[in-house]
Amino acid sequence: MSRAGGQTIVYENPPVIAAHRGVAGRKEGQGPLAEWFDAILEDDLLGQKSWELAESEMVRRCARDTLDAAGLSAGGVDAVLGGDLNNQIIATTFAAKKLGAPFLGLYGACSTFVEALTLGAALISGGDLRNALCCASSHFCTAERQFRFPLELGTQRPPQASWTATACGCALLSGGGHGIQVTSGTLGRVIDLNITDANHMGAAMAPAVFDTLTAHLTDTRQSADDYDLIVTGDLGWIGRDLLLQLCRKAGVDMPADKLVDCGASLYSQAQDPHAGGSGCGCVASVSCSWIMKRIESGELSRVLLSGSGAMLSPTSSQQGQSIPGICYAVSLEGE
């Protein structure tokens, strides 16, 4: 058994990230992380006739470029693991169709990318797969009309609302070769502190992030000091503050300067993204560019990457249900 106990798997044969790509939309490409992305879309419609097809095309291109960087054809991929926010994860499914590789569809809302890394690393470590392409995407225009309102309405958003990023991230995990090692993964439980405001994702997810981060540190007998950076995705500015409050209240040492949130880093406040970025693609894109490149350059050595999702649907919200959150985490280590 390679489990550390609790919710954490310590991978016996840690896979490496053989290649990774972070793609950003136009607005995201005008933010503080612009220089880090591997590609910035000039047109968020990508020449397609719908936003949904555009999101799918973004995934396909990002996946293909990741495979190209690893010198692999789609036929050499044992499995694609991933998903997106669209109902029935159609963006990823239609991209997986074009790739032609075996596909494992996941849904963890904005936690999907780290869910994919956690699972993919386990499957490779256990010898069941040789490699796995982990991916997640989101698109502002597909998410707005599905979860909130048609864009054409120009609906005003409350200040605690997050901005769904148009972005995609892909990481190719491999059982051999060089790259960042994925050494452990912590599974998430569904945590619900009874937040019912569907515009307040940071508040809905912070308790789940707290639960998974503390489970990880406890399971692996570590503290925040053992990591150079603890990355969350995507709490936004408000959610990040709430996480720090939860840590303080519980007496968990979490230095604020070590806690970096992808959603709170993707945009500048001047871009008016309200509470910050969100969406499956935000943590995927930011971690596959900004975070992984800094590990590869040696600036960072050990990073705990977490991804959290708000598992609501418009139906559950309309029925007055609260918003459960979930969070997964993987530890990434430089060579």
Place this chain on the structure above:
Amino acid sequence: MSRAGGQTIVYENPPVIAAHRGVAGRKEGQGPLAEWFDAILEDDLLGQKSWELAESEMVRRCARDTLDAAGLSAGGVDAVLGGDLNNQIIATTFAAKKLGAPFLGLYGACSTFVEALTLGAALISGGDLRNALCCASSHFCTAERQFRFPLELGTQRPPQASWTATACGCALLSGGGHGIQVTSGTLGRVIDLNITDANHMGAAMAPAVFDTLTAHLTDTRQSADDYDLIVTGDLGWIGRDLLLQLCRKAGVDMPADKLVDCGASLYSQAQDPHAGGSGCGCVASVSCSWIMKRIESGELSRVLLSGSGAMLSPTSSQQGQSIPGICYAVSLEGE
């Protein structure tokens, strides 16, 4: 590496199904498989105030009873793997919240249950988990209003439409102990032969089932003769015929008397389910009761269980996109 090559994983340490439960709704409990189910709902609303909450409660009860049968508490479960047809898989998420165990949300439409078995078995075989509760559900009333029309409209259905089963199935996979062995799993590719009729799921999925079944037989160097039964879920009567046609056309030997479809077995024609049963819960419930009990009794020795899903969303259909299918398969062997 424990892979047989191609899309198939031959599990080095085959997990066993330590406990399993198949639950059916009222209509399903009046069909030909009534005597096999572990529970039949008296009321499809289960005392809840919405169909969505009822579906979630059905999952929770089925999961709890499965754990009880295995003598396990929710705290002893390493992970719950599963999903359902509701947007953002809320039925399973809300059930997982009440269980409190780590949760890995999956989406493979009606293939979700076998996707969960394939993944869960790999995670246990590789030593990453000690056990995994695999589950999937569907509910006629939640699916109708989400994918088709509000029930209150009484919309007429074309003859090729399938009937979404109100049903749930749970199987507890374990790394030790007695039970049916899960010896191999075949991952599915997204296959699309350009079916655009969202009422014709059998036609949309049959090519994916053909692809996965032939991949499984090729990868493991077996023929249909090596299995007592080849179970599909859920093609319905029309989809099953189409699968047999595809096999004949490709020269793949698939004896009709060996091919049993869960959707074509759940209802009698007299119950007017049109093309047969469908929904994540159909293959989950039927395989967790009818199929697994017959393996345990010794009537069946080796069964290939496949689950297929139509990966459409109302949005993709309304945008004129075709309906891609996907199919996973696991081989089950009696002790």
